[in-house]
Amino acid sequence: MLKENYVLSFVIEEISKGTDKKVIEDWLKLDKKTLDILAEYAETGEELGSKLTKQDILTAYKSGLTYPEIGEIKGVTRVAIRLMIHGMTKKKLEAIKEENMAKRNAMKAFILHRRVWIAVQLLGFEEACKQSGYSEAFFKKRYRELDKQVRKQYTS
16 A cells, blocks of 8 residues: 655655645644655656755655655665765764654554545445455554544544
């Protein structure tokens, strides 16, 4: 259900659908600068290259993007991005990596929940479960969690 570079793919998909940037920012808990970078890449479809400064790269990484996602946006390899980030952070690298992983896991959970929810609404539970490739127990757990969140949202 999730592709490689799933955050980048998700943002591009949502922007092409016409979803408001503020909504995407709220969903994924992205900072404005990172979302602007993602939106510009999504709208132009071209690598940003030198438009992306080292500080922009570090901000994007702290927001939860991975080396390959940032590399795709800038037009360089993931190794080049990793070396840039390691060169800029040095002593704070472990703290930044932990921050990245926490935000990344939250984004992954949101995107997965959203895809499960939409698939169930369109295809029905059984068919969505089969097409997802996940075990029925995992799929059912994700769906229940999402169902609780949606119900709580509409009752509060």
